[in-house]
Amino acid sequence: MKTRGEKQYINMPSFAARLYDNLTSIKGVNKGFEDIALFLNKELKHGKLLDVGTGPGRLLYEISKQNSLLELFGLDISESMLVVARQNLQNIKNVGFRVGNIVKTEYATDFFDCIVSTGSFYNWDNPIEGLNEIFRILKPGKTAYIFESTKDYNKELLRVRLKQNLKGYNFARKALSKHFLKKQLSMTYTTKEFDEIVRQTFFYKNYKIEQIELGNLPIYVRLELRKQ
Numbered sequence: 025m026k027t028r029g030e031k032q033y034i035n036m037p038s039f040a041a042r043l044y045d046n047l048t049s050i051k052g053v054n055k056g057f058e059d060i061a062l063f064l065n066k067e068l069k070h071g072k073l074l075d076v077g078t079g080p081g082r083l084l085y086e087i088s089k090q091n092s093l094l095e096l097f098g099l100d101i102s103e104s105m106l107v108v109a110r111q112n113l114q115n116i117k118n119v120g121f122r123v124g125n126i127v128k129t130e131y132a133t134d135f136f137d138c139i140v141s142t143g144s145f146y147n148w149d150n151p152i153e154g155l156n157e158i159f160r161i162l163k164p165g166k167t168a169y170i171f172e173s174t175k176d177y178n179k180e181l182l183r184v185r186l187k188q189n190l191k192g193y194n195f196a197r198k199a200l201s202k203h204f205l206k207k208q209l210s211m212t213y214t215t216k217e218f219d220e221i222v223r224q225t226f227f228y229k230n231y232k233i234e235q236i237e238l239g240n241l242p243i244y245v246r247l248e249l250r251k252q
């Protein structure tokens with residue numbers, strides 16, 4: 025079967041999950057998680073929040089630092105990633121992880137007060153089905169936020185900002201970070217393509233797509249998907 029990325033993650037060896045965790049601990053990336061956690065903190069004060077494709081759980085960790093009242097849930101298709109996530113959040117209460125594909129989950133209908141996802145959507149083999157499952161498990165009146173890189177960005181500005189973010193790191197770290205970012209940007213969607221996907225989902229009547237910066241990098245969009 026043709027896969028955008030899910031298959032690689034399902035079979036991900038544990039050393040690769042640890043390497044990913046290490047790479048996402050660099051200043052710029054972690055600042056991106058802080059930015060998102062700050063944004064979410066204004067949107068949601070209590071209730072249940074799900075992070076789809078949570079990976080090593082760094083976003084959930086930042087969210088828990090800003091609001092200890094939330095009940096946190098992490099879903100990921102990769103068992104190896106969740107091993108790392110459980111380690112990273114071992115001291116955090118109110119958090120639970122589950123292995124699974126967002127296309128079909130075991131969460132109850134109308135269950136979550138907020139659903140978020142960062143850097144995962146572009147890997148989903150079935151993005152329309154994934155968003156429709158998010159619609160099902162989100163409570164009516166609530167919003168899901170997908171933070172994703174986009175192909176529409178200013179190359180020169182990215183070059184300058186990346187140089188600032190990677191200042192002080194060794195050659196190998198810089199090379200690996202650039203390599204994975206390049207791969208991600210070659211795989212992700214244009215803003216128009218994001219729009220075309222959302223229009224085919226149950227969110228078609230109520231959504232917004234905005235280009236934003238995260239962690240100093242001008243390469244992201246935020247999809248706000250509201251369930252009416």
Ligand SMILES: C[S@@+](CC[C@H](N)C(=O)[O-])C[C@H]1O[C@@H](n2cnc3c(N)ncnc32)[C@H](O)[C@@H]1O
Pocket residue numbers: 029030033034048076077078079080081082083099100101102105124125126127141142143144145147148149154
């Ligand atoms: C690039 S990582 C991003 C991890 C984390 N959200 C972050 O921002 O660092 C993508 C994650 O999405 C997960 N993933 C990919 N497709 C998925 C799917 N259909 N359902 C659930 N998780 C998925 C992968 O296993 C991986 O952990």
